Amino acid sequence: MNSDSDLQIAGDILEVQHLLQPAREHPSTVAEFVGLARGIAADRAQWAPLVRYDTTTRWYHRLRVGLGYEVWLLSWVPGQGSGLHDHGRSSGVLTVLDGRLTERTERTTRALDAGAQRVFAPGYAHEVVNDSLEPAVSLHIYYPGLTEMPMHAAQCAPAAVDVVPA
Secondary structure (H helix, E strand, C coil), X not given: CCCCHHHHHHCCHHHCHHHCCCCCCCCCCHHHHHHHHHHHHHCHHHHHHHCCCCCCCCEEEEEEEECCEEEEEEEECCCCECCXXXXXXXXXXXXXXXXXXXXXXXXXXXXXXXXXXXXXXXXXXXXXXXXXXXXEEEEEEEECCCCCCCECCCCCCCCCECCECC
């Protein structure tokens, strides 16, 4: 049997473009959205000049819109928080770009340093706050794009801190 026969029949796969899958223009899996967030986080020149700090309200800026998803940039001065909420039918990726944020749920409290990421499904309720003495910046990707953010009346009780490595 000739070991070159398969190559002779099919040809070099790199030269047969119709056999290659086209590159996806937009992310479609959790891993791809996490990768998108990491890519944006790594490109500080893309997001850092846009950041503003507002002592009266949380500042936010829609950084990008893609096929069915949105990317938001948020800043948090010390003491600012989101309140306990979920994201309706949207899933998401939260990435801390600068500083430290605290995420509280009914079950746990996590310190999120720069580089930390959290992935959540529809209906996941949490509160994000800046408990530190320095400003923080975070990146949020929602799929599908965020159309609602129901607030929850109950406050998350502070629990033992579960530090998530960056």
